[in-house]
Each structure stands twice: as C-alpha cells, then as structure tokens.
Amino acid sequence: MKYQNKRIAFISEHASPLADLGGIDTGGQNVYVAQLAKHLATQGYLVDVYTRRDNEKTAEVVHMAPGVRVINITAGPASVVIKEELLQYMDEFKDNMIAFIVKKHLHYSLIHANFFMSALVAMGIKQELDIPFVVTFHALGHVRKIHQAEQDKFPAERLLIEEQAVQQADYIIAECPQDRDDLIQYYNAPIKKISVIPCGFSDEEFYPIGKTIARNLLNLPQKEHILLQLGRLVPRKGVDNVIRALGKLKTKKPVKLVIVGGETETLTEECSPEFARLMSIAREHNVVDSIIFTGRKNREQLKFYYAAADLFITTPWYEPFGITPLEAMACGIPVIGANVGGIKYSVVDGDTGFLVNPHDPEALAEKISKVIDHEGLLSRMGENAIHRVNTYFTWEKVANKVNKLYMALMPVAKESQLAEQKYQAA
Secondary structure, eight states: OOOSOOEEEEEOSSOOTTSOSSSTTOSHHHHHHHHHHHHHHTTTOEEEEEEEOOOTTSOSEEEEETTEEEEEEOOSOSSOOOGGGOGGGHHHHHHHHHHHHHHTTOOOSEEEEESHHHHHHHHHHHHHHOOOEEEEOSSOHHHHHHHHGGGOOSOTHHHHHHHHHHHHOSEEEESSHHHHHHHHHHHOOOGGGEEEOOOOBOTTTOOOOOHHHHHHHHTOOSSSEEEEEESOOOGGGOHHHHHHHHTTOOOOSOEEEEEEOOSSSSOOTTTOHHHHHHHHHHHHTTOGGGEEEEEOOOHHHHHHHHHHOSEEEEOOSOOSOOSHHHHHHHTTOOEEEESSTTHHHHSOBTTTEEEEOTTOHHHHHHHHHHHHTOHHHHHHHHHHHHHHHHHHOBHHHHHHHHHHHHHTTOHHHHHHHHHHHHHHHO
16 A cells, blocks of 8 residues: 655755755755655655756756656746855745646645755745645754854844744754754754754765775875865865864874865865965965865765775864764764764764864864774774664665654555554554
C-alpha cells in the first residue's frame, strides 16, 4: 500500500540544489536541500524544489533525480544577486510560485521552507492556499548579529520575519541542540514545535580512501602532515585563525595547510579580497610556503582532499550545523573544530577530534600538535569518526526523521501508514 498525498514543495530561494558549490552564497544549504529531497524521494515522496532563477538560460523545470524536480521561479533579474539583497523580490517569488501551482493543478501536502526568506514565502502561501509548512532556518538573524554586528548586511526586517515564521510554522527543524536553544532564547519558539534533526553526509560520496592514493591523485606531498580547511572563503569561517595557528605549531614534523574553497578555481589577490586578506596574514606569520590554496573544487574531488588529509580543521565564529566535519569524519579524518553550534554536536571532544575556542590560535596549535605527534591517537580518532557519522548522520537516517515529522502534518498519509501497520499485524 502506498501512502497518499506525498507530494511536497521545498522552497530554497537562494540555494539551488543544482548550483556549483564553493561560492560566497553556495554551501551547506544547497547540499541539505539536494540530499534531503533525493532521499525523501526514495521513500515515495514527489518533491518540487522552488528556487530563484538566476540565469535567463535556465529551464523553468529541471528534473534533478527520480521524484525530484527543481522549479526555477522568476523573482527579480535572471542573474546572480547576493542573498543579502534578495528580500525585495520575495513577494514576486510568492506570486509566481502560486501561479505555477495553480496553472499546473498541483496539490501539496506541505511546504518545507529553507532560510528566512523562504519562510516568508511559505507564510504567504499558507495564508492563500492553506498549505502547512515546516521551516529549517539554517542560520538565525539574532545569532548572526551577535557575531557580525555592523558587518551583517541583511535588512533589519529579517529578525521580524523570523519571529513571525517561528509563530506561524507548523513545525521547526533545529539542526542541533544549540540551534534549538537559540530559537527558544531569541525567538520564544514553543518547545513542542521544535524537532532536532541534524544535517547529514552522503555515504555514497564520502568514505575512507587510501591516503597515498589520494595524495598521488592531487599531487600533494606524501611525507608531510596535511591539515585541511575546506569551505567558503568568508571571514566568519575563521580561516585566518587556522593560518595564525600554523605559525604557532610546536611540532618539528613538516606540515602543510591545504585550503580548499573560493569563488573560482584560480584565486588572485586582485579579484578576491578575502584571499588577499588571508595571504597578508600568512606573510605576517611567515607561513606562506606552508600553505596551498587550491581554489574552488568540484564535488567529485572533495573526497580525495579529505582522504589526503591527516586532520580537518574548521573554526568558524558560529555555525548553525556544518556539513564538512561530517564529510571529513566519513573519510576517517579526525576533526579539530570550533566549540560552537553544530560542530560541538557532531564532533566528540577527545574521541573523534577536539573542540577549541574559535578565536584562540594558540589552543588550536596545541591540539594540532598533540594529534600529529601521536600516530596512535590520530588512528584511533579516525576510526571513531567513521563509526560516529555512520551511526547518526547519514542522509538516510536524517530523511527517516524528517519523514516522521512530516507524517504529523499529513493526515491522509498518516492514516494510510496506520492502515498498513494494521494490515501487516493481521
């Protein structure tokens, strides 16, 4: 017996599941939307992902995977616009999304909004079409303000929109316990509406690979310890902290820091202000020769960079969750991460790696030296990392939890599930 009413709509206004990763506005949310949609489709859902058209050549409907379509909605110019400037186009996004739904005679059981602007669209659709919605914020404006202050370029209305979404959403997915606590503290979110469901990793994409093989493929040195930093090159990711720590290492073993990420495959100081800033810090600490900036790499290459590393380092100022630590651990690489947000949930201090203050390069250097100077500790933490992520953080497990949450909002599907359970028990 198949469940009924399992057609759902994702909204991810700035983070298309089809986008290339590594740019300023592409990262974990893109991966979350793509992977969750695909894994829900394997459970019988038909998933339409609504995102903003940012290229006039992009088709309106793209079939991404079995059971998953990406619907590119006109909202503002058909060109790239930074997410901080997209709020002005959300009314148009909502109107055009509703027009598409009506024209195609679509009937969604629920909407899953991703980020606050998608939640704004979902609130409007709920009001007009009476479709319930779940929201995953991925980041919270209040938390961002605390850490970025005047550097935060989002409109002031963001906080009010998030507060309204918290009250109007039927359920809220918090990505980690810290996310849940922040929703309660800063938004008075009702505890009964919050479910903690983490992000995940793809066990088909990320798994242990021989270090020698990976380094040969990437032309990386075989006899040096390699530290890996992988992600977007933006200040809040704390790449500067890792560079400063490199200059404070006490170990006598040769070490290379490999930094993967950036808007382009080839980084130049003229075209990338953040790369220029990081290079300036590297010169200041006399570690330029110990750093390899690779630029942006495609998704197929990432597992080899993880596998080539001895340690994965990530010390952002704050992190709603952080998928890259999971991917590193899946490849058997211990993680030294900032003791913030989702990282302190996924990384077990002293077991799968270490947690440090995100603004303390001396403490980071101490932990790096401790691990690379003790091969037994390095090996044990790598094994523990593999076990932890495969036990708790595969996308299949995440999708199972999300499915249970959806069922509470889908009466017909819920009744069908109960009927099947009775049938099987008879």
